[in-house]
Amino acid sequence: MLHTGDAPAYPMPRDAARCPFDPPAELAEIRDTDGIRRVQIWDGSRPWLVTRHADIRAVLSHPAISADIDNEGYPHQSAAIRARRSRAKTFFTADGVEEHDEPRRVLAREFTAKRMQSLREVIQGVTDRAIDEMLAGEKPADLVEKLALPVPTVMICDLLGAPDVDHARVQDLTKVFVAASSTPADTTAAAEELLDLIGGLLDEKAQAPGDDLLSRLATEQLVPGLRTREELSRMGLLLLTAGHETSANMIALGTAALLTNPDQLALIRDAEDPAVAAGAVEELLRYLTIVHSGLRRVAIEDLEVAGTTIRRGEGVILALGPGNRDAAAFADGEHAGPDSLDITRPARHHLAFGFGVHQCLGQQLARVELQVVFSTLFRRIPTLALAQPLTDVPFKTDMSIYGAHELLVTW
Amino acid sequence: MKIHIDEDRCVGGGQCVLAAPEVFDQRDDDGIVVLLQEQPADDLDHQVREAALLCPALAITLEETAP
Ligand code: HEM
Ligand code: SF4
Numbered sequence: 001m002l003h004t005g006d007a008p009a010y011p012m013p014r015d016a017a018r019c020p021f022d023p024p025a026e027l028a029e030i031r032d033t034d035g036i037r038r039v040q041i042w043d044g045s046r047p048w049l050v051t052r053h054a055d056i057r058a059v060l061s062h063p064a065i066s067a068d069i070d071n072e073g074y075p076h077q078s079a080a081i082r083a084r085r086s087r088a089k090t091f092f093t094a095d096g097v098e099e100h101d102e103p104r105r106v107l108a109r110e111f112t113a114k115r116m117q118s119l120r121e122v123i124q125g126v127t128d129r130a131i132d133e134m135l136a137g138e139k140p141a142d143l144v145e146k147l148a149l150p151v152p153t154v155m156i157c158d159l160l161g162a163p164d165v166d167h168a169r170v171q172d173l174t175k176v177f178v179a180a181s182s183t184p185a186d187t188t189a190a191a192e193e194l195l196d197l198i199g200g201l202l203d204e205k206a207q208a209p210g211d212d213l214l215s216r217l218a219t220e221q222l223v224p225g226l227r228t229r230e231e232l233s234r235m236g237l238l239l240l241t242a243g244h245e246t247s248a249n250m251i252a253l254g255t256a257a258l259l260t261n262p263d264q265l266a267l268i269r270d271a272e273d274p275a276v277a278a279g280a281v282e283e284l285l286r287y288l289t290i291v292h293s294g295l296r297r298v299a300i301e302d303l304e305v306a307g308t309t310i311r312r313g314e315g316v317i318l319a320l321g322p323g324n325r326d327a328a329a330f331a332d333g334e335h336a337g338p339d340s341l342d343i344t345r346p347a348r349h350h351l352a353f354g355f356g357v358h359q360c361l362g363q364q365l366a367r368v369e370l371q372v373v374f375s376t377l378f379r380r381i382p383t384l385a386l387a388q389p390l391t392d393v394p395f396k397t398d399m400s401i402y403g404a405h406e407l408l409v410t411w
Numbered sequence: 412m413k414i415h416i417d418e419d420r421c422v423g424g425g426q427c428v429l430a431a432p433e434v435f436d437q438r439d440d441d442g443i444v445v446l447l448q449e450q451p452a453d454d455l456d457h458q459v460r461e462a463a464l465l466c467p468a469l470a471i472t473l474e475e476t477a478p
Contacts, residue, residue: 112439
């Protein structure tokens with residue numbers, strides 16, 4: 001580990017010799033000793049890293065903690081992500097009733113649990129078509145390109161009311177957002193292009209509304225002057241990007257994890273009860289914790305965490321990976337230990353979608369997408385197998401969201 | 412057990428609906444929680460407790476009532 005005084009450099013690289021699904025060992029070590037430690041990040045600042053399940057929940061719902069990127073001391077992930085988030089700031093990186101709760105509520109009705117469950121058949125159709133196309137094509141196939149990206153991209157574009165946008169272009173621009181190698185100029189340019197695209201759609205829909213999310217934003221918010229075109233475009237951008245890249249990574253990584261745990265895969269494949277797939281998805285979200293570079297916050301008042309005082313103005317990073325492997329929350333004596341995948345484990349209290357008022361807005365959509373994909377894929381292709389050793393899969397160690405750049409499969 | 416909800420805190424993620432669909436729903440116009448029953452039957456206890464535990468906004472509180 002690279003030490004800078006008493007503060008290790010963060011994020012730590014994943015250990016190439018270990019299982020590619022495991023978070024870096026140093027994180028478990030911090031969790032199982034002090035629980036909290038100062039780390040050093042890219043800009044030389046030394047925010048606190050919080051690693052235990054209970055502490056992460058407490059911090060994310062604490063009134064002394066802010067998600068506002070404009071507060072002094074906010075620990076950004078990189079210069080590029082800082083540039084993009086400043087250019088397209090939304091309720092995602094703001095606090096309070098006016099700046100967070102109200103704009104979030106404008107979107108929340110679009111993603112309610114029941115509404116998302118009612119999309120199950122649509123998602124099934126999209127999934128079946130993607131699998132048909134993969135089967136009709138060459139072997140081996142890249143599951144990321146054939147299944148993991150198309151399903152959530154089609155879904156979020158359809159919900160927004162933009163079925164005809166260039167999906168590949170949207171995926172490429174989003175990739176720029178999450179790549180650690182992107183420069184601030186790259187991410188700002190990508191944000192401009194997507195903001196333009198969404199702004200244009202809002203204008204069109206203000207004239208000729210349909211039955212979709214952007215039309216409702218246009219007619220109920222833009223036209224009556226409640227929110228500006230800029231603010232609404234930023235909200236659309238957030239949904240478009242958050243809405244496909246994350247689910248896609250879960251599909252690819254989840255498939256890889258199940259193919260390497262065939263006994264678990266068989267349980268999902270052979271289950272009649274939909275509750276099995278639902279439970280499996282919670283466990284996969286926990287076990288894989290794709291948001292692996294830590295949620296970022298800053299203290300706006302002093303607070304106490306794991307026996308340590310965090311001072312006002314100090315940055316705080318919530319390490320979801322070790323929190324989701326915390327024995328205090330997930331070892332119950334009946335199931336495999338938290339470092340193993342056990343789809344029968346009650347895992348709903350995982351932190352993969354965060355906690356507190358910023359907890360994922362699209363979680364019910366993601367759940368149904370993942371439930372449909374995992375309960376369909378192995379039934380339709382019982383012989384599905386990795387076409388390369390797991391250790392050769394190009395995992396996204398270089399991205400702020402974990403996944404696989406490519407997952408070659410055969411059948 | 413009696414359930415209290417704080418609509419102002421709710422962020423409409425629907426965790427409660429998933430945990431206890433007979434007890435919680437969400438409003439169509441803003442996704443905010445709707446309490447379907449204030450004092451559900453005992454057999455829903457487990458589900459209701461899970462909903463309160465999962466609620467990310469700490470908007471659900473439970474008041475134990477005499478058996
Ligand atoms: C498996 C897939 C997904 C994972 C693991 C995931 C994870 C997360 C996490 C950890 C947060 C909290 C960030 C923080 O507190 O700083 C979050 C927030 C958010 N997610 Fe997701 N997400 C997923 C899918 C989606 C989808 C499909 C959508 C859109 C339709 C979406 C939209 C959002 C939005 C809008 C927020 C910000 C909420 C707020 O600040 O109030 N996510 N997500
Ligand atoms: S779980 Fe809590 S925040 Fe989410 S909808 Fe229910 S009451 Fe609201």
